[in-house]
Amino acid sequence: MPSYTVADIIRGLDAGDYSSEEITRQYLDAIAARDGQYNSFITVTPELAIAQAQAADNARARGESSLLGGVPIAHKDIFCTDGIRTSCASKMLDNFIAPYNATVVEKMAAAGAVTLGKTNLDEFAMGSSNETSFYGPVRNPWNRDCVPGGSSGGSAAAVAAGLAPAATGTDTGGSIRQPAALCGLTGLKPTYGRVSRYGMIAFASSLDQGGPMARTAEDCAILLQTMAGFDERDSTSMDVAIPDYRAALDTDMRGQKIGIPKEYFSAGLDPAIGDAVHAALAEYQKMGAELVDISLPHTELAVPCYYVIAPAEASTNLSRFDGVRYGYRCENPSDLDDLYTRSRAEGFGDEVKRRILVGTYALSAGFYDAYYRKAQQIRRLIKQDFTDAFQQVDIIAGPTTPNPAFGLGEKVSDPVTMYLEDIYTIAINLAGLPALSLPVGLCDGKPAGLQLIGRDFDEARLLAAAHQYQQRSDWHSRRAPDCD
Amino acid sequence: MQWETVIGLEVHVQLTTKSKIFSGASTAFGAEPNTQACAVDLALPGTLPVLNEQAVKDAILFGLAIDADICRDSVFERKNYFYPDLPKGYQTSQMDKPIVGPGVVEIGLEDGSTRRIRVHHAHLEEDAGKSLHEDFSGMSGIDLNRAGTPLIEIVSEPDMRSAEEAVAYLRKIHSIITYLGVSDGDMSQGSMRCDANVSVRLKGEEEYGTRAEIKNINSFRFVERAIKVEAQRQIDLIEDGGRVVQETRLYDSDKNETRSMRSKEEANDYRYFPCPDLLPVHIEQSLIDQLRDTLPELPDAKRLRFEQQYGLSTYDAALLTAERCIADYFETAASTAGDAKLAANWVNGELSAALNRDNLHLSQSPVSAEQLGGLIQRIRDNTISGKIAKQVFEALWNGEGDSADAVIESKGLKQVSDSGALEAMIDEVIAANPAQVEQYRAADDGKRKKLIGFFVGQIMKASKGQANPGMVNQLLGKKLG
Numbered sequence: 001m002p003s004y005t006v007a008d009i010i011r012g013l014d015a016g017d018y019s020s021e022e023i024t025r026q027y028l029d030a031i032a033a034r035d036g037q038y039n040s041f042i043t044v045t046p047e048l049a050i051a052q053a054q055a056a057d058n059a060r061a062r063g064e065s066s067l068l069g070g071v072p073i074a075h076k077d078i079f080c081t082d083g084i085r086t087s088c089a090s091k092m093l094d095n096f097i098a099p100y101n102a103t104v105v106e107k108m109a110a111a112g113a114v115t116l117g118k119t120n121l122d123e124f125a126m127g128s129s130n131e132t133s134f135y136g137p138v139r140n141p142w143n144r145d146c147v148p149g150g151s152s153g154g155s156a157a158a159v160a161a162g163l164a165p166a167a168t169g170t171d172t173g174g175s176i177r178q179p180a181a182l183c184g185l186t187g188l189k190p191t192y193g194r195v196s197r198y199g200m201i202a203f204a205s206s207l208d209q210g211g212p213m214a215r216t217a218e219d220c221a222i223l224l225q226t227m228a229g230f231d232e233r234d235s236t237s238m239d240v241a242i243p244d245y246r247a248a249l250d251t252d253m254r255g256q257k258i259g260i261p262k263e264y265f266s267a268g269l270d271p272a273i274g275d276a277v278h279a280a281l282a283e284y285q286k287m288g289a290e291l292v293d294i295s296l297p298h299t300e301l302a303v304p305c306y307y308v309i310a311p312a313e314a315s316t317n318l319s320r321f322d323g324v325r326y327g328y329r330c331e332n333p334s335d336l337d338d339l340y341t342r343s344r345a346e347g348f349g350d351e352v353k354r355r356i357l358v359g360t361y362a363l364s365a366g367f368y369d370a371y372y373r374k375a376q377q378i379r380r381l382i383k384q385d386f387t388d389a390f391q392q393v394d395i396i397a398g399p400t401t402p403n404p405a406f407g408l409g410e411k412v413s414d415p416v417t418m419y420l421e422d423i424y425t426i427a428i429n430l431a432g433l434p435a436l437s438l439p440v441g442l443c444d445g446k447p448a449g450l451q452l453i454g455r456d457f458d459e460a461r462l463l464a465a466a467h468q469y470q471q472r473s474d475w476h477s478r479r480a481p482d483c484d
Numbered sequence: 485m486q487w488e489t490v491i492g493l494e495v496h497v498q499l500t501t502k503s504k505i506f507s508g509a510s511t512a513f514g515a516e517p518n519t520q521a522c523a524v525d526l527a528l529p530g531t532l533p534v535l536n537e538q539a540v541k542d543a544i545l546f547g548l549a550i551d552a553d554i555c556r557d558s559v560f561e562r563k564n565y566f567y568p569d570l571p572k573g574y575q576t577s578q579m580d581k582p583i584v585g586p587g588v589v590e591i592g593l594e595d596g597s598t599r600r601i602r603v604h605h606a607h608l609e610e611d612a613g614k615s616l617h618e619d620f621s622g623m624s625g626i627d628l629n630r631a632g633t634p635l636i637e638i639v640s641e642p643d644m645r646s647a648e649e650a651v652a653y654l655r656k657i658h659s660i661i662t663y664l665g666v667s668d669g670d671m672s673q674g675s676m677r678c679d680a681n682v683s684v685r686l687k688g689e690e691e692y693g694t695r696a697e698i699k700n701i702n703s704f705r706f707v708e709r710a711i712k713v714e715a716q717r718q719i720d721l722i723e724d725g726g727r728v729v730q731e732t733r734l735y736d737s738d739k740n741e742t743r744s745m746r747s748k749e750e751a752n753d754y755r756y757f758p759c760p761d762l763l764p765v766h767i768e769q770s771l772i773d774q775l776r777d778t779l780p781e782l783p784d785a786k787r788l789r790f791e792q793q794y795g796l797s798t799y800d801a802a803l804l805t806a807e808r809c810i811a812d813y814f815e816t817a818a819s820t821a822g823d824a825k826l827a828a829n830w831v832n833g834e835l836s837a838a839l840n841r842d843n844l845h846l847s848q849s850p851v852s853a854e855q856l857g858g859l860i861q862r863i864r865d866n867t868i869s870g871k872i873a874k875q876v877f878e879a880l881w882n883g884e885g886d887s888a889d890a891v892i893e894s895k896g897l898k899q900v901s902d903s904g905a906l907e908a909m910i911d912e913v914i915a916a917n918p919a920q921v922e923q924y925r926a927a928d929d930g931k932r933k934k935l936i937g938f939f940v941g942q943i944m945k946a947s948k949g950q951a952n953p954g955m956v957n958q959l960l961g962k963k964l965g
Contacts, residue, residue, distance in 0.1 A: 062809075079530075080528075080529065080530045084688075085528065086530075088529070093529065096529070098528070098530075099523065099528070099530070100523055100528070102530055149655055153550050181713065188576045189755065194778070194847055197529040197530075197532060198530065198532050199531075200530055201529040202529075202530070204760075205760035232534065233532060233534060234532050234534075235535065235761060235762055235763055236532075236536050236760075236761065236763065273630050312757065316562050316564050316573065316574050316755070316757075319564060319566065319572060319573020320527040320529070320571060320572045320573050321529075322566060322568075322573060324568050324571075324626070325526060325527070325571060325626075326528070340566055360755065363564075363755035364753055364755060365753045366754075368755075368757070371759060460817065469530035
């Protein structure tokens, strides 16, 4: 089947080239035929998809229009979906049927989107390779011996493999941008507070943010238009006006200043990625942007700071998974302590347990000041770095990841090396800023990503910058092998 | 040796907001288990808290009532521990920046003096659910209806020196919250709960002794008894050469003793940290000013006014102002009756006794303030005597009429003040008791005063108590000569 974008499908549906039911069935067939190779879906929802597609077709026949009327998409299995298993890729929630929809799911459905299913991820979104899933690792469509990145690896692989035109993701330290980079997609982490977190199973509440993953910036703009907005059920969502993202895509690059932080081109960067990023930046210069050398001096503190704050929040966010009310419960508990201990020991995987332990330690009496409080102080310094830089420039650009997709199993036994995967993405979550990754090259057949970072609520500028580049390049329309 | 008890109280007060502190579920008491727990209360994955504005306002009102500083930027924190009736595995509470800062509560003591008890702070938090251990063999039931009910926890300084002072403080807190209308203060339903920190030291000693915390005492009486028995336990322990250990204890009201729950070493490390799902609560000065304007007259001010305006004793005024509903009842009865002192006597006397006898709260009184006021009017205008009034009150209490007038009418209790009718009764009594008449006539003035009582009694008996006693005395004097 052709590799459609969301914009293509909207045009096709509008022109009557096909119905939503037809295009939905094509995707469902493709998933059935080929997802065995990638393991990108945890749950496929054909009945729901067909029903939603028929409803969209009927609405269209009645002359009703909606932004995503009849467009099939996939949801990361971290968003609660009413009546459908919402597992977070954990044994803990393997039996959990959510009784309600996340705000993002609700908004997508209200805009007429069709849900193909729930995509794989690292367990509770903790990981950068999608290898910590209870449902097994996801394989990268560009090279099936490689990881797709994580934690939104299932969403990335599904879109890259042509099993869905677009998908939702969540990003706590790079979980949208890194898999987007490793799978040759465009993925946007919006400003913290832009998209409601209600119904999105929390990993680290002050860092988590949902966003779109698609082939093009234009598709991301269409999806963000639907996902964004204040939600009274999420106290951290912000009541800030939502611009017309698609209309803003035509903003050209002339006179825009792009800051190049020297810290993002340090020793750990794979030269091939560095070359691809520099070539893209040269292209921006040709489009009329001015490149400015800048410094983000606290960059090297981002990873240690993140690995205190994120586990600290996670350690208490995950306390609710106790085997009492829902989810996994151990067999024949002898008493309450045994119920807690074994349900959690058997229900959580190693990486999740590691982070719960780290976070519990960081918040413990006697260690709080040295770890959690110190990390919060560093977090403010990191935010200040960006605030200072944005006095000078409009966008900050650099590589999304230090290297292209790595081999399955290569880093899984070495958590610290794995954590360095997110060295360029983590600071952005700590600062709460929007950032996107777009494909800018191939290194030995594996995609390279450019990261664009913006001011608070300046998603429109990032989407436009990515779109402008995509008007002059074709990396975003390259296809992974056997996925045409 | 002279020992002194040092007491600090932590009082949990459930706020009477319609919905929970972080969700839209109802807070009503007594529903079927788990029918008032929504997705947020059940801590379903992905749910988030949203702060109830009314709970914040209620806490501010309380702070203003105890003359405390209101924290303009307070912060909710997570208090982490595992328990089956705590769905999230943490309680959302406040630690570093509670909404109500230091304040003062004044208590009256039996000797008529007053003491100022300092409040360290008061903070907002959510209640847990309930674990039900009866009715389930080998298992426990969990009811999450209460989970998420808003609480303010009021933490005093260790300023109280006797169980009686602690109870007076607790009663004053109860008065304040019920006056404000932020809680029903019903200890039997757990709307107000108390933990007591108790230590002892030799009189004159500067240092505090090691304290024990007695958890969850659920009545004023038990607070008094628990503190007394715990203080005595500590004194006995020290006098026997032992040492008090810091620990949490439970009061057993059946055995009237406290026993150890857990020691300090076993205590949880709650790992408090700011809740990332809730933003700091910023409170504008204008809101504080606006709420201050809505503060009702508080117990101390009302007591003073009652003394001055109605000429009541401090004791009567204090009884009448202990609860806002009593004060309101009294004022309605007094204005209907047109006599505040009589109204005070009736409210603190007959009414209070009847309520106690039938184990009712004033809000459940069968006799309304208007009815009582109407009754007192009839005493004042001599329609009935004080003695008959008690009969009328009983009849009203038992629902035998809508008003004092209706009861007086239907039972024919109207006082007989008609001199013709009275004279006829007196003549009959004189005729029937010639010996007593003779005795009376032979006696001197001193003895006559005693002897006339016999005739009055006979006439009251003949009139079923309805004869106007003043007139009877006067007429008898004349007739007996």
